[in-house]
Amino acid sequence: MAMHKNRLLFKKEGRAVYISHLDLMATFQRAFLRSGINVWQTEGFNRHVYVSIALPLSVGYSSDCEILEFNLEDDIPLSQVPERLNRALPEGITVLSCYEAKIPLKKIVDLGWTVTMEYDNGVPEGAAEGFRALLSRESCVIRKKSKKAKRGYTELDIIPMVKEWTLEEGEHTLVFRARIAALNPGLNPSLILDTFAKDHPEWTPDFVRCHRNEVYGEMAEVFR
Amino acid sequence: MNPKLERILPRVQKPARYTGGEYNEIIKDKAQVDTRFALCFPDTYEIGMSNLGLRILYGVINEMDGVWCERCFAPWGDMEEELRSNHIPLYGLESGDALNQFDIVGFSLGYEMAFTNVLNMLDLAGIPIHCTERGNDDPIIVAGGTCAVNSEPLADFIDVFFLGEGEEVDCELIELYRQCRKEGFDRKEFLIRAAQIPGCYVPALYQVDYLPDGTVARITPTHGAPAQVTKRIIRDLDKSYFPTHTIIPSTEIVHDRVMLELFRGCIRGCRFCQAGYCYRPVRPKSVDVLVQQGIEACKDSGYQEMTLSSLSSSDYRGLTAVCDGLLEYCEPRNINLNLPSLRADGFSMSIMERLQKARKSSVTFAPEAGTQRLRDAINKNVTEEDLLTSCRTVFEGGCSAVKLYFMLGLPTETDEDVKGIADLAQKVYWTWRDYSSNRQRGIRITVSTSFFVPKPFTPFQWESQISMEEYQRRVDLLRSCIHNKSIQYNWHEADTSYVEAVLARGDRRLGKAIEQVWRTGGKMDSWSDYFSFQRWLDAFEAVGINPDFYARRERRKCEVLPWSMIDVGVRQDYLWQEREQAYKSVITPDCRVRCMGCGANKLLPGGVCDEDRR
Numbered sequence: 001m002a003m004h005k006n007r008l009l010f011k012k013e014g015r016a017v018y019i020s021h022l023d024l025m026a027t028f029q030r031a032f033l034r035s036g037i038n039v040w041q042t043e044g045f046n047r048h049v050y051v052s053i054a055l056p057l058s059v060g061y062s063s064d065c066e067i068l069e070f071n072l073e074d075d076i077p078l079s080q081v082p083e084r085l086n087r088a089l090p091e092g093i094t095v096l097s098c099y100e101a102k103i104p105l106k107k108i109v110d111l112g113w114t115v116t117m118e119y120d121n122g123v124p125e126g127a128a129e130g131f132r133a134l135l136s137r138e139s140c141v142i143r144k145k146s147k148k149a150k151r152g153y154t155e156l157d158i159i160p161m162v163k164e165w166t167l168e169e170g171e172h173t174l175v176f177r178a179r180i181a182a183l184n185p186g187l188n189p190s191l192i193l194d195t196f197a198k199d200h201p202e203w204t205p206d207f208v209r210c211h212r213n214e215v216y217g218e219m220a221e222v223f224r
Numbered sequence: 225m226n227p228k229l230e231r232i233l234p235r236v237q238k239p240a241r242y243t244g245g246e247y248n249e250i251i252k253d254k255a256q257v258d259t260r261f262a263l264c265f266p267d268t269y270e271i272g273m274s275n276l277g278l279r280i281l282y283g284v285i286n287e288m289d290g291v292w293c294e295r296c297f298a299p300w301g302d303m304e305e306e307l308r309s310n311h312i313p314l315y316g317l318e319s320g321d322a323l324n325q326f327d328i329v330g331f332s333l334g335y336e337m338a339f340t341n342v343l344n345m346l347d348l349a350g351i352p353i354h355c356t357e358r359g360n361d362d363p364i365i366v367a368g369g370t371c372a373v374n375s376e377p378l379a380d381f382i383d384v385f386f387l388g389e390g391e392e393v394d395c396e397l398i399e400l401y402r403q404c405r406k407e408g409f410d411r412k413e414f415l416i417r418a419a420q421i422p423g424c425y426v427p428a429l430y431q432v433d434y435l436p437d438g439t440v441a442r443i444t445p446t447h448g449a450p451a452q453v454t455k456r457i458i459r460d461l462d463k464s465y466f467p468t469h470t471i472i473p474s475t476e477i478v479h480d481r482v483m484l485e486l487f488r489g490c491i492r493g494c495r496f497c498q499a500g501y502c503y504r505p506v507r508p509k510s511v512d513v514l515v516q517q518g519i520e521a522c523k524d525s526g527y528q529e530m531t532l533s534s535l536s537s538s539d540y541r542g543l544t545a546v547c548d549g550l551l552e553y554c555e556p557r558n559i560n561l562n563l564p565s566l567r568a569d570g571f572s573m574s575i576m577e578r579l580q581k582a583r584k585s586s587v588t589f590a591p592e593a594g595t596q597r598l599r600d601a602i603n604k605n606v607t608e609e610d611l612l613t614s615c616r617t618v619f620e621g622g623c624s625a626v627k628l629y630f631m632l633g634l635p636t637e638t639d640e641d642v643k644g645i646a647d648l649a650q651k652v653y654w655t656w657r658d659y660s661s662n663r664q665r666g667i668r669i670t671v672s673t674s675f676f677v678p679k680p681f682t683p684f685q686w687e688s689q690i691s692m693e694e695y696q697r698r699v700d701l702l703r704s705c706i707h708n709k710s711i712q713y714n715w716h717e718a719d720t721s722y723v724e725a726v727l728a729r730g731d732r733r734l735g736k737a738i739e740q741v742w743r744t745g746g747k748m749d750s751w752s753d754y755f756s757f758q759r760w761l762d763a764f765e766a767v768g769i770n771p772d773f774y775a776r777r778e779r780r781k782c783e784v785l786p787w788s789m790i791d792v793g794v795r796q797d798y799l800w801q802e803r804e805q806a807y808k809s810v811i812t813p814d815c816r817v818r819c820m821g822c823g824a825n826k827l828l829p830g831g832v833c834d835e836d837r838r
Binding site for chain 2: 020030033034041090206
């Protein structure tokens, strides 16, 4: 299919983080209709507003940098779109900008993540070192569930997929920031945490917040 | 958001059910709010948010200054476990505040099998389940909806029942609550005064005595409560609130579309149908108002689908005009119009074809009974010819699936009537063979039977439900009569319908059984994932109740029915007369052909319903 003309950059936070990928698409379809902005609709018997969201975000994760593609049919300044859409969107979803798509989505290489591990009774001794040690290994092959693979899983070396990372140690939190491979294959940060706590159940955080903060292209430049 | 809640949501299925925050949700400044109302639906979010009544009441109550109405739904089992183990009380979706902090907690009762959820939700909210255990600081517990016409099984748990349509009476009760609080709130005093509001039934103010045979001897009002509580209706639907500006869920619900209510009430009088009698008299909305509200609702929601709803949409006089008016807006915007609840007649088929741009692959008809004799007995005025002609129309249009709904166990049903269902399905098949525009595609005819449950305020309210064994025998008989591979037969399990029959015509002694079911783990009884027939049987035994007394006993004409203190407009002697007509298989003309004087017209000023009657 030809590339879509327009993109939205939007945030997903607060109560909206529990909206699933499919439901979020329906939410945007309705928001476009509510806003009165004319958007290309699919042809056929069951015509509907066409939207496509790049890189589905897991339920419960927040993000500053979601990208949605669509085709604007109105001749209105793109700069008007965010404000009009935001009036039609539920709490927690905020359109930051609307622009013309220039670089195809497949050029996305990495995602920037902030993963906050919360420990109610303080960060366990050795956990931070353990985390650093894991990411400092030469390689770490994990099994990732796969519907396509015959065995039901594929093997994945997570080490080369995690780039430019830092770990900040607080009294009750470990904050892991990293640029992580986004596509073909991508790595969900939860898999790193699973690996980290696998041999040390006592290192399992009481709660984890995953936040996507940036999208990067081939040269680690910000992707739009 | 409550930090405890944030921890548990990632662990439950479909967390968006439990967060609120949808488009058009109403948030008020607590500093400007003096009364908080929790509108509770005792089933899942997806079902509750599909309920038009809930949306109407949410809007009406929130229009009151200083009153904040929030929503609450029954959590699924995984969420309930998390709430209980983390000591999070059930909360209003808008504020996240615990339900026990609210002033009034109201339940919408659409189905008897949701009764255990009412108890479970009260308990999850930290509210004492029994009226007698609640003090001045606990919320007032109210309930309305179809089941409120016989609310006796919940008499131990609900302080006030609303009878009929809630738009006005809910607000009147809230105003009384505010008044009583100004004067120094006393719970008992409030309830005594509430009973004076027309349409409010306060069960604690009625003394029920029983005869040695277990039937009701008398129902005595106390503290000045009225001997009969008459249901409320909205007289002018054009002027009443309609939710054109309503919550649009951020997760998929059952009816994810604009719902437009054409009229209330029904002219038909099918003798098994509780809604048909309880929602009388017929009150239509005007075409202009409908078209305008429909367009507004589409604009405000962003939905690309709209359903026109009523009990029998073909009976709406302005149906063509409404459809034309809406199509003018909807067609260029790719918004689909749906028109369910159509009668199987030529007019309906032609209007349906006009609405459906895409060929409809499946059509549903509800002849309810297999022979003309039985259809006459239940006053379902659909003839075989109507049905087959309608089938011919849809088959010619390319339809390749037909669903046919029937009931087994209707009063006067014989084996001939049961076999008649198979014959009718076979005739539908022949119609397809003769008229299908595309025989290659094949045909799927689905016959479904449910187990008839006699309901209060219908001509069959005195009937015995047939036994579960007899129901099964009739199911087996029907199965043995269907030999065509294109006809598939589905039947409902008998056990849920049996429990429903017990509860539907129960008295207040059943409260103990409902409580026992809930205490032994019962909830979500309308879901096969949760329903346990054995749990209900065990509970009946534990509290010394014979369920057959309620489900299987034919009532005498002179018997004091447990719901005798309720007046829905239609007179009891009219219902009895209709029952006698049923036994003679004599049909009663619909309200437009001739007014039979059922009594519901008295609910309207001037005593004239459906005023365009000519």
